[in-house]
Amino acid sequence: MSIVRVIRAGLLTTVQDLGRPGxxxxxxxxxxxxxxxxxxxxxxxxxxxxxxxxxxxxxxxDELEFLSPTLxxxxxxxxxxITTNLEQLSVPQxxxxxVAAGTRIxxxxxxxxCRCYLAVAGGFSVPEIxxxxxxxxxxxxxxxRGRALKTGxxxxxxxxxxxxxxxxxxxxxxxxxxxxxxxRPLALPAGDVVTLRVLPGEHSSMMSAESxxxxxxxxxxxxxxxxxxxxxxxxxxxxxxxxxxxxxxxTAMGTVQLPPDGRPILxxxxxxxxxxxxxxxxxxxxxxxxxxQARPGQFLRFVETTMEEARSLFQQQRADLDHAITxxxxxxxxxxxxxxxxxxxxxx
Amino acid sequence: xMPSIRPLGDSAVxxxxxxxxxxxxxxxxxxxxxxxxACGTSDSAARFTAVVPAFTSITVHFCLSxxxxxxxxxxxxxxxxxxxxxxxxxxxxxxIPVCFDELFAPDLADVAGRHQLxxxxxxxxxxxxxYSVRMVGFSxxxxxxxxxxxxxxxxxxxxxxxxxxxxxxxIGGAQAGIYSQETPGGWNIIGRTPLSLFNAEVTRxxxxxxxxxxRFVPISVDExxxxxxxx
Numbered sequence: 138m139s140i141v142r143v144i145r146a147g148l149l150t151t152v153q154d155l156g157r158p159g160x161x162x163x164x165x166x167x168x169x170x171x172x173x174x175x176x177x178x179x180x181x182x183x184x185x186x187x188x189x190x191x192x193x194x195x196x197x198x199d200e201l202e203f204l205s206p207t208l209x210x211x212x213x214x215x216x217x218x219i220t221t222n223l224e225q226l227s228v229p230q231x232x233x234x235x236v237a238a239g240t241r242i243x244x245x246x247x248x249x250x251c252r253c254y255l256a257v258a259g260g261f262s263v264p265e266i267x268x269x270x271x272x273x274x275x276x277x278x279x280x281x282r283g284r285a286l287k288t289g290x291x292x293x294x295x296x297x298x299x300x301x302x303x304x305x306x307x308x309x310x311x312x313x314x315x316x317x318x319x320x321r322p323l324a325l326p327a328g329d330v331v332t333l334r335v336l337p338g339e340h341s342s343m344m345s346a347e348s349x350x351x352x353x354x355x356x357x358x359x360x361x362x363x364x365x366x367x368x369x370x371x372x373x374x375x376x377x378x379x380x381x382x383x384x385x386x387x388t389a390m391g392t393v394q395l396p397p398d399g400r401p402i403l404x405x406x407x408x409x410x411x412x413x414x415x416x417x418x419x420x421x422x423x424x425x426x427x428x429x430q431a432r433p434g435q436f437l438r439f440v441e442t443t444m445e446e447a448r449s450l451f452q453q454q455r456a457d458l459d460h461a462i463t464x465x466x467x468x469x470x471x472x473x474x475x476x477x478x479x480x481x482x483x484x485x
Numbered sequence: 486x487m488p489s490i491r492p493l494g495d496s497a498v499x500x501x502x503x504x505x506x507x508x509x510x511x512x513x514x515x516x517x518x519x520x521x522x523a524c525g526t527s528d529s530a531a532r533f534t535a536v537v538p539a540f541t542s543i544t545v546h547f548c549l550s551x552x553x554x555x556x557x558x559x560x561x562x563x564x565x566x567x568x569x570x571x572x573x574x575x576x577x578x579x580x581i582p583v584c585f586d587e588l589f590a591p592d593l594a595d596v597a598g599r600h601q602l603x604x605x606x607x608x609x610x611x612x613x614x615x616y617s618v619r620m621v622g623f624s625x626x627x628x629x630x631x632x633x634x635x636x637x638x639x640x641x642x643x644x645x646x647x648x649x650x651x652x653x654x655x656i657g658g659a660q661a662g663i664y665s666q667e668t669p670g671g672w673n674i675i676g677r678t679p680l681s682l683f684n685a686e687v688t689r690x691x692x693x694x695x696x697x698x699x700r701f702v703p704i705s706v707d708e709x710x711x712x713x714x715x716x
Contacts, residue, residue: 158534158535158546159534159535160535160625160690161535161537161546162518162535162536162537162538162621162694162695163621163625163626163683163690163691163694164621164622164623164624164625164626164627164665164683164691165625165690167535266685266686267685267690275624276624276625276666276685278685279685336492336494336495339491339493339499384539384540384541385539385540385620385622385629386499386501386539386540386541386542386544387493387497387499387537387539387542387543387544388493388544389493389494389496389497389544389546391494392493392494409622409623409624410535410537410544410622411537411539411544411620411622411623416493419493419494419495420494421494421495422494422495422496422549444492444495444553444554444555447495447549448495448549448553448554451495451549451550452550455550
């Protein structure tokens with residue numbers, strides 16, 4: 138079995154996959170990758186199924202050593218990864234990269250975006266808990282012993298990587314080798330304001346007319362009290378005209394709740410499955426990856442859209458992911474030795 | 486009574502009964518949850534990714550790459566029209582041992598004082614009721630229980646504890662609950678169960694599900710430790 142060793146741990150790196158949605162009825166958050174698009178894109182670039190576990194790094198990355206030859210892909214935020222053991226080579230993102238045994242890669246601080254994803258062919262094979270390998274920090278379960286990575290940890294890589302990659306770009310002698318082509322990544326938020334499209338929440342009309350207007354017109358600061366559970370947003374408080382209590386009801390990743398203090402909370406991957414605060418909006422699925430890439434100090438702007446547009450934007454993203462398979466020529470879940478040798482896409 | 490069906494964002498549907506917490510709604514929630522979960526194995530509804538019952542609602546999550554909101558809503562409407570007359574099925578009855586020793590019941594004195602009852606009388610009335618799991622939430626495996634005698638209803642503590650021990654049996658307003666993990670919490674703690682309400686390592690991770698009936702059974706400190714050792 139192949140191993141990835143943590144030479145120096147980053148700020149908050151966890152093993153993630155698509156989570157455990159089927160356990161929401163037991164109070165278990167779905168969890169999984171915050172930016173599912175980048176998670177899935179990384180997996181597709183190395184021929185994994187979307188359910189394979191990747192590493193999610195936050196704001197500042199790890200230094201990792203690959204003990205065996207490994208096919209990897211890095212997507213999401215720009216962490217300027219470089220090799221550190223021989224010469225400092227910059228490791229490209231958004232394409233498959235073959236890494237020779239013993240190569241070390243250091244992921245630096247995020248230049249743009251907040252979270253980057255590292256996929257390895259075969260996936261990280263930590264034990265499955267309730268059908269998922271994702272780390273749920275609040276319950277200390279899943280991933281690597283239910284916690285973030287620490288210096289000295291060793292992560293097992295799934296067996297399917299044992300076949301020698303025979304993809305055409307691989308150079309056995311080079312520390313890293315990769316094709317000239319790359320796939321279109323998630324557009325990372327440029328500037329201070331991240332625009333997110335929303336559908337109205339069931340209780341948005343309970344806000345005063347002035348607050349309803351401000352919700353669509355103002356920008357909301359992502360405060361430092363923001364994590365995988367949710368983002369606490371700051372602006373002048375929004376006013377709820379109906380302050381009656383409500384019984385807890387289902388919520389979803391992307392739900393914008395308004396507690397009595399008037400400061401909205403955007404629920405993210407590890408949020409509880411139910412909540413008793415009013416729901417004033419829902420970020421559409423296609424924009425959740427952008428929300429996951431927003432960092433504390435940036436601002437969110439909410440723009441209303443329609444159910445039809447929400448679905449069509451989501452389907453466009455799926456098409457982008459399918460394109461990554463065409464480019465890599467790696468069919469998800471097929472052993473590397475059985476794969477085509479020539480990538481179908483031409484170099485840009 | 487037909488519930489309303491509304492979107493919760495672009496990939497979930499919330500099925501809502503009128504906003505009152507009564508036994509009839511509870512029965513409807515339990516019945517439809519059962520049917521929606523059971524159709525999880527058949528072709529059409531297998532596409533729902535989660536069915537989450539709450540007090541007066543059910544939230545159904547679906548995969549946006551497989552269906553639109555309209556399609557999900559239609560599927561649920563069809564299921565509703567087919568299942569309106571079905572019996573809800575008998576709920577499971579689960580006995581939960583609780584030790585009321587002051588070691589485990591830091592707020593029993595407050596609860597007794599507020600209602601001007603002796604400690605024993607609070608315990609006697611608490612044990613005399615039958616409870617129903619209305620929702621599992623807050624943390625993995627935490628049951629919200631209805632059925633608390635009205636004279637024991639006690640508002641949440643003004644300042645929540647940072648750590649409530651796992652297994653704590655507590656009163657929050659008109660409801661009872663059991664802390665399934667060590668978490669912060671503001672409910673009044675009146676006892677503790679040695680049972681594990683949530684265990685991620687087993688196939689059925691939660692002891693209780695929405696719709697179950699719960700009876701509490703008193704145990705001594707010795708029995709508490711024996712139960713705990715057996716687990």
